[in-house]
Amino acid sequence: MKNRKHSLTKRVKEIAIRNLFGFFAFLSVLLLGLILVFLFREGIPLFKQISVADFLFGTAWYPTYEPPEYGIWPLIVGSLAVTFFACLIAVPLGILSAVYIAEIAPAGIKEILKSIIELLAGLPSVVLGFFGMVIVGPWLQETFDLPTGLNIVNAAVMLAIMAIPTISSISEDALYAVPREFKEASYALGATRYETIIRVIIPAALSGISTAVILGMARAIGETMVVLMVAGGAAAIPESIFDAVRPMTASIAAEMGEAPFRSGHYHALFATGIVLFMITLAFNLIADYISNRFRETGSGTL
Amino acid sequence: MNGKTFESSMRSRYFKQRLFFGAVRLSALLITLALLGILAYILANGFRAITWEFLTQPPTDSMTKGGIMPAIVGTFYLTVGAILVALPLGVVSAIFLTEYAKQGALSRIIRVGVNCLAGVPSVVFGLFGLGFFVVFLKFGSCILAGALTLGILILPTIIGAAEEAIKAVPQTFREASLALGVSKWDTIFRIVLPSALPGILTGAILGVGRAAGETAPIMFTAAAFFTAVLPKSIFDEVMALPYHIYVLATAGTHIEETRPLQYGTVLVLIALVLGIDLIAIIMRSMIRRNKRW
Numbered sequence: 001m002k003n004r005k006h007s008l009t010k011r012v013k014e015i016a017i018r019n020l021f022g023f024f025a026f027l028s029v030l031l032l033g034l035i036l037v038f039l040f041r042e043g044i045p046l047f048k049q050i051s052v053a054d055f056l057f058g059t060a061w062y063p064t065y066e067p068p069e070y071g072i073w074p075l076i077v078g079s080l081a082v083t084f085f086a087c088l089i090a091v092p093l094g095i096l097s098a099v100y101i102a103e104i105a106p107a108g109i110k111e112i113l114k115s116i117i118e119l120l121a122g123l124p125s126v127v128l129g130f131f132g133m134v135i136v137g138p139w140l141q142e143t144f145d146l147p148t149g150l151n152i153v154n155a156a157v158m159l160a161i162m163a164i165p166t167i168s169s170i171s172e173d174a175l176y177a178v179p180r181e182f183k184e185a186s187y188a189l190g191a192t193r194y195e196t197i198i199r200v201i202i203p204a205a206l207s208g209i210s211t212a213v214i215l216g217m218a219r220a221i222g223e224t225m226v227v228l229m230v231a232g233g234a235a236a237i238p239e240s241i242f243d244a245v246r247p248m249t250a251s252i253a254a255e256m257g258e259a260p261f262r263s264g265h266y267h268a269l270f271a272t273g274i275v276l277f278m279i280t281l282a283f284n285l286i287a288d289y290i291s292n293r294f295r296e297t298g299s300g301t302l
Numbered sequence: 303m304n305g306k307t308f309e310s311s312m313r314s315r316y317f318k319q320r321l322f323f324g325a326v327r328l329s330a331l332l333i334t335l336a337l338l339g340i341l342a343y344i345l346a347n348g349f350r351a352i353t354w355e356f357l358t359q360p361p362t363d364s365m366t367k368g369g370i371m372p373a374i375v376g377t378f379y380l381t382v383g384a385i386l387v388a389l390p391l392g393v394v395s396a397i398f399l400t401e402y403a404k405q406g407a408l409s410r411i412i413r414v415g416v417n418c419l420a421g422v423p424s425v426v427f428g429l430f431g432l433g434f435f436v437v438f439l440k441f442g443s444c445i446l447a448g449a450l451t452l453g454i455l456i457l458p459t460i461i462g463a464a465e466e467a468i469k470a471v472p473q474t475f476r477e478a479s480l481a482l483g484v485s486k487w488d489t490i491f492r493i494v495l496p497s498a499l500p501g502i503l504t505g506a507i508l509g510v511g512r513a514a515g516e517t518a519p520i521m522f523t524a525a526a527f528f529t530a531v532l533p534k535s536i537f538d539e540v541m542a543l544p545y546h547i548y549v550l551a552t553a554g555t556h557i558e559e560t561r562p563l564q565y566g567t568v569l570v571l572i573a574l575v576l577g578i579d580l581i582a583i584i585m586r587s588m589i590r591r592n593k594r595w
Contacts, residue, residue: 010485017487018402024391025398026408028461029415031454035422038433096329104326113330115583120337122508122579123572124515125424126544130551130568131340134561161336168333194319215421222423224518225544229552249425249518256432256522273429277422284421288414 039277043270045262046070055271061235061246063255063265070268072275074235078245079276081238082227083220085156086163090220091213093160094167098212101168102175103197114172121165129229132158137230144242150232152241158230159220167216174208175201211291218283222276224249248272341576344568351566360530361563365549366556370567375532376445376540377514377574380524383449383536384456384513389506391453392460393495396502399461400468401490420458424518427455431523446536448524455519456509463505467498500589504582511578515571517544527553543571 046055050070058071097117101110136157137149178201186196202209232244233254246254252269259265359369395412403409431451441447471494479489495502517525526539527549533540550564551557 014486018398021394021398021402022408025395025403025412026415027391028395028419028457029412031457032415032419032422034434035426035430038430038438039426042429042433042437093329093333096326097333100326100330104323105330111587113334116334116337118583119576119579120333122511122515122575123337123340124517124544124575126515126517126547127340127344127568127572130547130564131343133551134564135343164333192315192319194322195315198322218421222421222426224423224425225548229548249423252425252429253518253521256429270429270433273426277426280421280423280426281418284418285414288417 036277039270039274043267043274046264046267046271049264056275059237063268068264070264072248072272074237075246075248075251075272076275077237078231079221079247079249081152081245082155082159082231082247083217085152085241086159086220087217089156089160090163090167090216094164094212094216095171095209097164098168098171098175099197102172103201117165117168120161125162125223125225128158128161129226132226132230146242148232148244150230151244152231152238155227155231158226159223162223162226163216163220166219167212170212170215171205171209174205174212177208178204207290207293211287214283214287218280222249222280224253228253248276341572344565344572348565348569351562352569356566361528365528366560370543370546370570372529372532373541373543373546373567374570376542379445379533379540380448380452380520380542381510381514383445384452385506385510387450387453388457388460388509392457393464393502395461396464396468397490400465401494416458416461424455424516427451427519428522431519436523442537443522443524443539444537445524445533445540448520451519451523452513452516455516456513459509459512460505463508464502467501467505468494470501471497500585504586504589507578507582507585511575511582514578515544515575517548520545543567543574547571
């Protein structure tokens with residue numbers, strides 16, 4: 001009898017622990033919701049002043065003028081421009097370096113290169129921003145005879161350095177996950193290593209590589225300090241890659257300190273945060289969908 | 303097919319291969335050079351600024367001279383605070399995901415949530431910290447608000463690392479323990495967690511490195527432009543290394559004059575963050591090598 005009672009309390013304890021742990025694990029989801037709630041709480045009041053369409057597609061960002069204008073289209077274009085050009089650099093470099101690590105490099109070099117990429121991922125963004133300001137900026141200005149070296153190109157290069165580790169390490173995992181039989185079958189048919197990589201391994205790892213690229217883009221579009229320091233800060237729609245831009249993240253970081261508490265400007269910056277949150281959330285959900293949808297590729301699905 | 307065309311086709315196929323391998327090696331080289339170039343440049347320009355005074359004195363003369371001690375201390379407090387928030391929460395979440403809810407809708411939702419949380423831009427964490435901790439909970443801009451914000455930011459990193467470490471513990475360990483009549487909780491607490499501990503700690507160290515280098519989340523929640531005195535409680539504002547770099551490099555009229563200070567601060571931050579990362583990387587490779595199972 002005593003024993004039974006003991007096992008009952010034990011069971012209760014087990015269930016309590018399970019539920020408690022479940023609650024804490026669920027906290028991540030709750031926090032995500034909480035972030036959204038508080039972005040809305042501080043951002044929504046803006047739309048008493050202007051419409052959502054005027055906010056998103058208005059081409060004038062003059063938050064401190066009288067009357068103020070809160071059109072973030074130039075900021076959105078700025079974010080997209082630096083992200084696009086960063087990806088032009090980071091996608092090939094990231095994928096090729098992953099191919100090198102997963103398929104070509106000798107064991108010793110592989111370990112070193114993996115550590116290098118991990119350290120690159122660990123570089124604080126403010127350090128990259130600083131480097132872009134003091135080295136890349138003046139060099140660009142002199143070489144191309146520009147009014148300023150703080151522009152889209154500079155931001156794209158520094159952002160690419162931030163995105164490469166993300167793209168490389170996730171692509172690498174995807175390449176490793178390709179079953180060995182695929183490779184062996186390809187060699188057995190007389191394909192060269194190059195042909196095997198291009199026609200067999202990369203296509204088989206494509207969903208993972210796509211995930212890597214999307215997450216790399218999300219990383220670049222959400223990056224703050226780099227674009228704050230090297231994108232130049234002009235809230236205008238750029239006409240060339242040497243123009244200065246003001247991406248959304250940079251605008252929030254630069255102006256929040258000066259925006260009076262709960263002014264239109266303050267609300268507009270939070271509303272910009274909502275747009276940013278939605279964009280990166282969409283990127284992450286797409287990446288999650290792709291990596292789950294195509295997880296089943298393997299020898300079993302042949 | 304006669305021998306000649308076969309040979310020339312083979313030659314062109316291997317030529318393509320050489321071209322491709324060349325491009326692949328070049329990309330690896332470029333990435334390596336980018337890291338080494340940045341590190342070498344910062345080191346070459348920064349080491350002259352590093353003196354005992356620089357590390358132990360507060361800034362003087364409206365931050366054009368003196369040291370960075372308050373920023374070092376501030377970053378230390380913020381980072382320790384962040385890990386105190388994220389480590390318990392992260393480990394508990396990882397235990398739930400790996401030991402209790404392996405499959406099913408709940409774990410799926412949690413996993414998607416964690417992935418999305420990992421993707422939230424750092425400046426949005428800053429906005430959230432401002433809206434929630436600073437304004438709504440009325441903490442004001444202080445260590446507590448900054449540490450909580452950073453803690454949430456590194457939570458996904460910790461969960462990921464802890465999950466991986468716990469998954470690496472062989473299933474036979476659990477089975478042996480359960481077969482002896484040990485409860486599930488005791489099995490987790492006394493068998494699984496101790497075996498996973500080194501891996502969890504590695505993840506925690508990586509989280510520390512990440513938290514120490516972040517700027518945007520603390521800009522509106524904790525970081526002070528300048529304080530000569532050290533914080534007395536968790537409700538004080540602090541200076542922080544990354545924010546100090548940003549301030550020195552972009553604000554004020556002495557940007558060129560304070561370059562040496564900027565290089566010095568960048569060097570200290572890099573040494574700190576990459577030193578922490580390196581410890582974690584070495585630790586992890588040691589764990590892998592010494593694995594007894």
